[in-house]
Each structure stands twice: as C-alpha cells, then as structure tokens.
Amino acid sequence: MQVTSSLELSDYEQSDMYNLIEKVTQDSNYKPFQLFNAIISTMSALISLSTSLFFIGTWNMYVALILLVIPLLSLTIFLRVGQIEFLIQWQRSGTERTAWYLIYLLTHDFSFKEIKLNNSSSYLIHMFSKIKKKFIYQDINIAKKKAWFNTLLGVMLNVINSITIVLIILSVKVGEIMFGNLVSLIQALSKLNDYSQTVIQNIYVIYNTSLFMTQLFNFLNKKDIANKSNETEKFSSIENVNKIVLKNVMFNYPNSEFNALNDINITIERGSLTAIVGKNGSGKTTLLKLLSGLYKPSSGEMYFNNVSTSNLNMKDYQNRVSVLFQDFVKYELTLKDNVRLSSVHSNNTDQQIKMILDSLNMSFLKPKDDYDLDLQLGNWFNDGQQLSGGQWQKIALSRTFYKNADVYILDEPNSALDPTAEKELFKYFVKLSKSKITMFISHNIKAAQRADQIIVMKEGQVIDVGKHTELLQRCPYYKELFESEKYQDVV
Ligand SMILES: Nc1ncnc2c1ncn2[C@@H]1O[C@H](COP(=O)(O)OP(=O)(O)OP(=O)(O)O)[C@@H](O)[C@H]1O
Numbered sequence: 132m133q134v135t136s137s138l139e140l141s142d143y144e145q146s147d148m149y150n151l152i153e154k155v156t157q158d159s160n161y162k163p164f165q166l167f168n169a170i171i172s173t174m175s176a177l178i179s180l181s182t183s184l185f186f187i188g189t190w191n192m193y194v195a196l197i198l199l200v201i202p203l204l205s206l207t208i209f210l211r212v213g214q215i216e217f218l219i220q221w222q223r224s225g226t227e228r229t230a231w232y233l234i235y236l237l238t239h240d241f242s243f244k245e246i247k248l249n250n251s252s253s254y255l256i257h258m259f260s261k262i263k264k265k266f267i268y269q270d271i272n273i274a275k276k277k278a279w280f281n282t283l284l285g286v287m288l289n290v291i292n293s294i295t296i297v298l299i300i301l302s303v304k305v306g307e308i309m310f311g312n313l314v315s316l317i318q319a320l321s322k323l324n325d326y327s328q329t330v331i332q333n334i335y336v337i338y339n340t341s342l343f344m345t346q347l348f349n350f351l352n353k354k355d356i357a358n359k360s361n362e363t364e365k366f367s368s369i370e371n372v373n374k375i376v377l378k379n380v381m382f383n384y385p386n387s388e389f390n391a392l393n394d395i396n397i398t399i400e401r402g403s404l405t406a407i408v409g410k411n412g413s414g415k416t417t418l419l420k421l422l423s424g425l426y427k428p429s430s431g432e433m434y435f436n437n438v439s440t441s442n443l444n445m446k447d448y449q450n451r452v453s454v455l456f457q458d459f460v461k462y463e464l465t466l467k468d469n470v471r472l473s474s475v476h477s478n479n480t481d482q483q484i485k486m487i488l489d490s491l492n493m494s495f496l497k498p499k500d501d502y503d504l505d506l507q508l509g510n511w512f513n514d515g516q517q518l519s520g521g522q523w524q525k526i527a528l529s530r531t532f533y534k535n536a537d538v539y540i541l542d543e544p545n546s547a548l549d550p551t552a553e554k555e556l557f558k559y560f561v562k563l564s565k566s567k568i569t570m571f572i573s574h575n576i577k578a579a580q581r582a583d584q585i586i587v588m589k590e591g592q593v594i595d596v597g598k599h600t601e602l603l604q605r606c607p608y609y610k611e612l613f614e615s616e617k618y619q620d621v622v
C-alpha cells in the first residue's frame with residue numbers, strides 16, 4: 132500500500148502497472164510465509180533423506196546412486212512445469228482484472244441502472260464466462276501434464292524399488308547382510324521415497340514462490356529508486372507560489388505517439404483569475420496535470436516562482452495546490468471526511484468545515500439548523516445518504532476550497548451545477564482570485580468571460596491568450612466557440 136502511494140500518476144496511467152499491483156497485492160500476504168515454511172521443511176527432509184541414503188549406500192553404493200535418479204528427474208520435470216504454471220498465472224493478471232471489472236460493473240449501483248435498462252447483463256456475463264472458461268482450460272492442461280508425469284515417474288519409481296527389494300533379499304540369501312538388516316534397509320528405502328517427495332514438493336514451492344518474490348522485489352525497488360533520487364538530488368523547496376510560467380512546454384503521455392501539448396507559453400500570476408477554454412480533447416486537463424505538479428514537461432520549462440520544475444521539490448509545490456478534478460472522487464465516507472481529505476494534516480476545526488459548506492450553500496445537508504458532519508454519504512454503507520450529481524460536485528468543491536493553498540484549479544467546476552449554484556460558486560471563486568492564483572477550465576464561454584485572462588486551446592496548443600472582448604475581436608476560433616454557445620441557447 133505504501134509503495135502504491137509513492138508511485139507517480141504516469142504509473143497509474145499504464146495498464147501494465149495495474150497488472151503488477153494486482154498480482155503483488157493479491158499474493159504478498161502469504162507468499163513470504165509460504166517460502167519460509169518450505170525452506171525449513173526442505174532442510175529437515177534433506178537431513179533425513181541423506182541419513183537413509185547413507186545407510187543404503189553402506190550396503191550398496193550403486194543402488195543408492197540409482198535411487199537418486201527418479202527424485203532428480205521428478206525435480207527437473209516439476210520445476211519446468213512450475214515455470215510454465217507461473218508464467219500462465221502471471222500473464223493472466225490483465226485478463227483477471229477484466230473479469231474483476233465485469234463483476235464490479237454487474238454489482239454496483241453506478242452501472243446497474245444502465246445495464247438493467249439496456250439489458251446488457253447477459254452480454255457482460257458471457258464475456259466473464261469466456262474468460263473463466265479460458266482459465267479453466269489452462270488449469271486442466273497443467274493438471275493433465277502433472278498427472279501424466281506423476282504416473283510415469285510413479286511407475287518408474289515402483290520398478291526401481293522392486294528391483295532394490297529383490298537385490299536386498301538376494302544379499303540376505305547369499306549372506307552378504309544379516310536378516311535384521313533386511314528390515315532396516317526396506318524401512319530406509321521407504322523413508323527415502325517419502326522424504327524425496329517432501330523435498331521435491333517443497334523445492335517446487337520455493338521455486339514458484341521465488342519467481343513471485345523476484346517480481347515483488349522489482350515492485351518494491353520502485354519505491355527505493357524514487358526515494359534514492361529524492362535523497363541524492365538537491366531540490367529547491369517552495370513556500371508561497373506567486374507566479375507560474377510555462378516556456379515552450381511540450382508534453383506527451385508515456386504510451387502515446389502524439390503530443391498532448393505542444394509549444395505552450397503562458398504566464399499565470401497571483402491575484403488574477405484565469406480561464407482555460409477549448410473543445411474536447413484540446414489538452415485542457417493535460418495542462419492542468421502539469422500546472423498541478425502531477426507531471427513535468429517532456430520538453431521545455433515550467434517555472435514556479437522562477438524556479439524550474441527540474442530543480443523543484445514537487446511535493447512542496449503540490450502542498451500549495453488544490454484541484455477539483457474533472458473526474459473528482461465521490462468518497463463513500465462521512466461528510467466530514469469528504470471535505471477534510473484534501474488536507475488531512477491541518478488542525479482545522481469542525482467550524483471551519485461548516486464555514487466552507489455555508490460558503491457554497493450546502494443547505495441540502497442542513498435539514499435542521501446544523502450540519503451533521505458524521506453523516507455517511509453514498510449508498511455503499513449503512514445509513515448512507517445518496518446525493519445528486521450536482522450535490523456531489525459541491526462536496527468536491529468544498530474539499531478543494533478547504534485546502535489552504537496558493538493555487539486553486541477547477542476542471543469543469545460547473546458541469547453539474549444549476550445556474551444558481553454556478554453563480555454562487557463563481558462569486559466565491561472571483562473573491563478568492565484576488566489573493567490567490569486561480570484557474571478554471573470550462574466549455575462555457577459565458578463563465579469564462581469573467582476571467583482576467585482566457586487561455587484558448589486547440590489541438591494541444593494555446594492559440595491565444597487575452598480578455599473576452601480582445602479575443603472576440605482578434606481570435607476567430609474563440610469567436611466561433613462563443614457563437615456556437617449562442618446557437619445552443621437558441622436551439
Ligand atoms: N492518460 C492519458 N494517456 C494518453 N493519452 C491521454 C491521456 N489523457 C488524455 N490523453 C489524450 O490527450 C489529449 C488531450 O486530452 P485532455 O484530457 O487534456 O483533453 P481536454 O481538453 O481536457 O478534453 P475534455 O474537454 O473532453 O475534458 C486527448 O487526445 C486524449 O486522448
């Protein structure tokens with residue numbers, strides 16, 4: 132859990148990392164313990180096995196050596212089968228996640244409505260059973276291989292054991308050994324079989340677990356590497372953010388072939404309100420990820436207070452930024468936690484939480500005179516109160532404003548709000564903009580009109596920056612956005 136929290140956003144935006152996390156978190160609870168047990172058990176079985184083997188060797192060295200052939204052969208075969216089994220299990224994690232996701236879709240409220248109405252459950256169940264059938268087929272194949280080798284090796288073992296017993300009896304007959312030794316030798320032979328089985332099974336477990344542990348250590352190393360780079364590089368810290376400058380910034384997502392942002396040059400200062408507008412996919416949210424310090428530019432420079440992000444301790448900066456994400460979280464927790472999760476280390480009082488709720492007019496949470504901060508939100512847990520889309524957005528906004536930051540960025544903050552709530556939000560935000568760095572992303576030019584500067588984005592580029600009236604005069608693209616909004620009003 133600690134390692135996952137130390138990962139970067141880029142890690143979470145790649146599906147391979149999900150596969151690794153899934154596998155490692157699933158098995159890491161018991162695997163190290165299993166490995167430890169298997170090592171102890173192998174050591175004790177090896178000692179007993181050597182004693183039996185030594186005893187048989189004192190009677191006949193060659194027979195003792197031949198008795199080792201089957202265990203060694205079994206070991207080689209089962210390690211190979213174990214490797215195949217491990218690879219199959221490991222490669223499954225992506226598909227296993229799909230199966231998990233299908234169950235999640237079929238059993239949660241957010242998706243149930245749509246699935247029920249569109250009658251799509253049978254299709255999803257079919258997808259699920261196809262995955263499970265493939266797994267069962269793979270498991271049966273491995274089980275068949277194991278059973279076949281077990282039978283073959285069992286037959287060979289019985290033949291060798293029978294020959295050995297005949298040889299022991301012959302030795303008694305010709306007087307090479309005493310009759311009493313016959314019983315001890317047969318007992319040693321039986322123990323040798325038992326212990327070699329134990330050793331093989333445990334080595335199989337050790338091998339399989341060690342393949343897993345290698346992956347686990349690779350995963351844990353990620354954290355070490357992240358920590359070490361923090362230790363060795365001397366980063367500047369930052370206290371109050373007053374200015375953000377982007378110079379020739381380009382950005383491309385790790386697995387993407389094209390640049391999500393190209394040649395971005397902007398300056399954003401404290402005390403002004405900035406709006407970012409543009410069509411879907413123009414790069415607004417990507418720019419937000421950079422401005423909030425979650426990503427660094429792929430090329431070009433980003434400065435906070437004239438300090439380049441390449442020399443900056445981004446954690447310090449992130450502590451000074453508060454963001455309402457486009458896909459904000461609806462925490463199935465209490466009202467209090469929903470607000471304070473942006474700033475869990477602050478000593479703010481309940482009164483301060485209530486003040487924020489009042490500023491955004493959350494009267495729907497005040498059926499009596501006061502807020503019940505322990506009210507459970509959502510419907511996953513007992514006595515939860517489910518909220519409307521806009522009400523959830525208001526809660527997320529309260530969380531954003533609850534954090535004491537220098538920079539506030541809101542991604543489509545009004546997407547679910549009614550006109551009254553929108554008006555109240557902007558009143559609050561404009562007031563905040565006098566003393567902070569404030570930005571918001573919107574498709575709504577009407578909302579953007581109030582900004583001190585509007586950044587117009589198109590296909591990953593900033594095509595103009597200015598005030599509403601200036602842009603209307605000189606930027607045809609902005610005018611087009613504005614006109615299309617008016618058209619929407621008419622329709
Ligand atoms: N995690 C990601 N990995 C790869 N490409 C991404 C990722 N997120 C976004 N993109 C791509 O980057 C481009 C810009 O996306 P972005 O989310 O910044 O657009 P946007 O302007 O916020 O759009 P919208 O108005 O729909 O929210 C898109 O082409 C998108 O496909």
Ligand SMILES: [Mg+2]
Nearest residue numbers: 415416417457
């Ligand atoms: Mg977006």
